[in-house]
Amino acid sequence: MPFSDSRTPPPAWAVESGTAASQGAAVISMRTRRRVAPLPADPEGDPRTRGQEPDPHDWAREIVLRMLTASPKTRSQLAEGLRRKDCPDDVAAAVLDRLEGVGLIDDATFAADFVRREQSAKGLSGRALAQRLRAKGVDADTARDALEAVDPVLEEDQARDLVARRLRSMAGLDAVVQTRRLAGMLARKGYGPELSMRVIREALAEAPEHQRD
Structure with missing residues (x-):
């Protein structure tokens, strides 16, 4: 009608x-x-x-x-x-x-910008970025191309930085408690258990409160 x-x-x-x-x-x-x-x-x-x-x-x-x-x-x-x-x-x-x-919709550009911005600003891992791109409807091939820009060295450096910053607010806690909380924080940002535990062990070993006299 x-x-x-x-x-x-x-x-x-x-x-x-x-x-x-x-x-x-x-x-x-x-x-x-x-x-x-x-x-x-x-x-x-x-x-x-x-x-x-x-x-x-x-x-x-x-x-x-x-x-x-x-x-x-x-x-x-x-x-x-x-x-x-x-x-x-x-x-x-x-x-x-x-x-x-006419270029007003471009999932490839969107994905590349998203990966660059979110990794830099939030310290997200490649796995977390892939999940978020999928949630936004970016197809697998486009997401894979965008994620090629993720630098594994930068990813590990970011994990170390996240752990170091979080440790500053956890002074005085038992090492087991610190490890559990740090592992949970990194997991929420998409970091795998192997990388997470390596970075956490190194950070705790270097922390003055956990060094032996």
């Missing part, structure tokens, strides 16, 4: 967008993050004010651009966002294909 029938509300994905179609959208490239200034408001151009049915592809595109303006996202995350707005699957696929074609 067309939207011109005043008794029929527009679909949820159209209502959610509000007046975004008449105001334009901020377009953010995941490569350049350059903003495109919104178009001036045009009440005369809003199809709802003229009793016309809004084009579903336009509405879907506005929703996606809003999501990308908030933060970079994978195609899977954007598709899920459209599903929550009750956007038809065929419309979502067409819009996402188009935006992917």
Whole structure:
């Protein structure tokens, strides 16, 4: 039934967008993050004010651009966002294909940036990064390519740094308690047990409180 029938509300994905179609959208490239200034408001151009049915592809595109303006996202995350707005699957696929074609959606760039940022800022291991990429809908091949940038030497250095910082707040505790807590901390960040225990043993051996007189 067309939207011109005043008794029929527009679909949820159209209502959610509000007046975004008449105001334009901020377009953010995941490569350049350059903003495109919104178009001036045009009440005369809003199809709802003229009793016309809004084009579903336009509405879907506005929703996606809003999501990308908030933060970079994978195609899977954007598709899920459209599903929550009750956007038809065929419309979502067409819009996402188009935006992917012009470079506004790029899972490879997203994955590479995510790995670099999260390893540096949070000290996450390659295994933890792989899990997080998978949760964001990045396919296995794309994730594997991005994870090739993970430096195992840097990964071990980060584990040592994490242990050293945590040890400073655990002074006076028994070595067994310290070991258990440090191992749990590294496990939450995705470090394997072999690397974790080696780094922990070395750190405890060097700690003044555990050195023999």
